[in-house]
Amino acid sequence: MDVFEAIEARRSIRAYRSDPVPNEKIRKVLEAGRQAPSAVNRQPWHFIVVQDRGNLEKLSHGRFAGFLREAPLVIVGCGDRKASERWYLIDVSIAMQQMVLAATAEGLGTCWVGSFDERKVMELLDIPERFTVVAMIAMGYPRNGIDLVSKLARSRRRKALEEITSSERFGTPLDL
Ligand SMILES: Cc1cc2nc3c(=O)[nH]c(=O)nc-3n(C[C@H](O)[C@H](O)[C@H](O)COP(=O)(O)O)c2cc1C
DSSP states (O other): OOHHHHHHHOOBOOOBOSSOOOHHHHHHHHHHHHTOOOGGGOOOEEEEEEOOHHHHHHHTTSTTOGGGGGOSEEEEEEEETTTOTTTHHHHHHHHHHHHHHHHHHTTOEEEEEOOSOHHHHHHHHTOOTTEEEEEEEEEEOBSTTOOTTSHHHHOOOOOOHHHHOOSSSTTSOOOO
């Protein structure tokens, strides 16, 4: 799967099979994050892989995070404010989206999760105070035989390119 195929195939998956994700795949996904660019190469990130059922249950209490209860794993992305106060949010986000695309290429479903109580997550996972919990990514094999490259995966509603782009100045239509 090349990068465009992974971008097209990716969609948010919220129902997973119970099979664990092999360590080799977890490592590949984390490696994709590790290779991400970051401002001044500060790499202001730390990623916590959560597979313990008790912890996953506790992470599942956010408003839109109930499905984490049945996810085989969650990666919690933490940003080090001391290392890069201005850019940690962007840097961690880039790394996490690289992980999402790598996971897709490995046949895994993912879903970004922003619904969590940061204090509770910090306490649960012993995260040091200089870190901010940026986001979480749920990951696992899609349930119900969802084929990541199926038509369904590609029928996502998005704003038209014309609506979100300009040429030279904001609002001047881009003619490509
Ligand atoms: C920063 C961020 C936070 C998100 N938080 C949640 C969440 O808490 N729960 C959830 O079910 N989906 C969450 N999503 C997934 C979005 O709902 C989803 O990406 C969007 O509806 C587009 O659908 P698609 O990913 O299938 O293309 C989040 C996505 C992003 C990028």
